[in-house]
Amino acid sequence: MRWRLLRLEGDAAFNMAVDEALLRSRVPTVRFYRFRPSAVTIGYFQRVESSVNLKEAERLGVPVVRRITGGGAVYHDERGELTYSVAGPLDLFPKDVRESFRYLCEGVMGVVRRFGLEPQFAGVNDVLIGGRKVSGSAQTREGGVLLQHGTIMYATDLVTLARLISPPREKLSDKGVRSVLERVTTIGRELGREIGYEEVLEAALDSFSFLGEMGEGDLTEEEWKHVEELEEKYRSRRWNFRR
């Protein structure tokens, strides 16, 4: 199986539009990207008010966009986070949802290992280092196509993350920030050195090749048309605040 490799990146609405366009297409694709500028994405079923500190997001100029995939809120730090997505016909992946998460998270685990660290797979969709979460993934399936995307934190500003993402009924306090620092980490923090995006991208290109051969590509004309339509949705209040 030859996978199309995409490195398209932009703001949150563009990024989510591209991923949804991949779900509508049937071309097996692996994509690595950043959110420029930094953004928060929330799960398909989340309420904005319950999952994000909107005042803080406004103060920092951080856009909040609803994903098409379920799961929790994610802070995508432009300077500290790589996002991956994998999409393709269902028969390329384990049929069982949990098994398919485990299968695709191998790509994330491999990134952590390439930095000489030992990853642990936890729950259904998390990857930890030393018991602290370094990556979360989310997935959806539609029309015989699977889309999974997830985050790999290498230098995310965890204090900003803690301020932006409010676990339900936990107020913005020092205690809240401290507890996030205890539960979440980055590859750079674990290594005790600064890491750049290119280094993580290189590790990801190598690690995700367990799927098969990858070749740089672009979206088709039809996919670009979908992206344009979908971007509008992801920029609308109607979609982002629908719950």
Added chain:
Amino acid sequence: MMRKVVRSRTGKTLEVVLEVEGGKISRLTISGDFMAFPSRAIDELERALVGKKAGEVEGVVKKILKNVELIGVEVDEIIETIRELASSR
């Protein structure tokens, strides 16, 4: 408007916001950081429960979520939370 947030046995969060008029659900939002396959089943469930009484909740939820795979929340937690809010006044 009534609202209830519960921590699922699986560790994720389920939040239900609901309004009752004349003993029937008139507005409903089911939200949280769970996942559902397919996702649209939850949207469908929200629509199907409008106009229903507390006593009808279990049947409707079980029917619509029958072949739906949920991760991070259980069917009985959804039923309990909606039923409790729908029957309170």
